[in-house]
Amino acid sequence: MSGYTLLTGACGGLGSAFAELLAARGEPLLLTGTSGARLSAKAEELAARYPAAIVETCVCDLREEDSRRALFSFADGRGIRFRRLVYVAGVDTQLGFEKYDEARIIQQARVNLEGAVSLMRGVLARCDLGGETEILSVGSMSAATPMPYFALYSATKKGLEYFSAGLREELKGRAKVTCVLPGGIPTREDIAENIRSHGLFGKISQKSPQEVARLSLKAVSKNKRRAVIGFWNKVLKCVTDVAPMSVKLRFIRKKWSQTEKDHFAGK
């Protein structure tokens, strides 16, 4: 099957693992991210390790409609057709909502949801819908329940999961559409610290970026509607599904009010 994979968040922790895995398979890639310098370094690194790899790069700020349009103009200019979208980009701000400003709201809502929907449309318009097209988006276990102090993140990831499920039904027989729900992935020091703060469960339920990327690609190749990544996260999802909402909310409020993540502030 020919055609490029459009990979967002390609220079991030999980995105790098996807890039590596797909380059090793010899699949042509169009990598995007917010920094031209980091994208070029990533492409050079992949080319050095996998000399046969075909890697294009294009900067795209997923918050911006013009930037998303420019990404597809770049692809069209190079005659690129797609076989897969892997939407990894995400902003995981974890703050009490009263600490939010307008920029943080826009950033998280646009990157996590609007950008994904927009890129799905752009990719679908540039691929052959013969059934092998894959639309993979990275959701989160944080979408399993509303989350005080992580409320916007949780809501955008739930929105992504719902949109993906609806789209999958519309495209049945023409494309595979999957949203994956990973739990903790120690991609940054603040996330690793957060995972540690969840004690034994954090430890046993975390997965490496490489493992999450591998299982995610497997899930979309099987056209799973939704895939919870990892045994312990599946257990947690079952428990979450049956626990009373008031109990879940109280538990999360207590636990999540104790930590903050604001990695994307000012970016």
Ligand SMILES: NC(=O)c1ccc[n+]([C@@H]2O[C@H](COP(=O)([O-])OP(=O)(O)OC[C@H]3O[C@@H](n4cnc5c(N)ncnc54)[C@H](OP(=O)(O)O)[C@@H]3O)[C@@H](O)[C@H]2O)c1
């Ligand atoms: N780590 C976890 O525990 C965990 C758990 C569940 C789900 N997830 C999800 O997994 C995905 C990857 O997260 P990660 O852990 O690998 O974190 P990460 O390294 O911080 O990656 C986040 C990525 O989002 C991209 N991004 C942010 N703002 C952007 C913008 N305005 N335009 C374009 N790209 C933008 C960044 O691109 P640049 O680097 O180019 O700026 C970065 O590559 C996210 O969707 C996250 O929600 C992570």
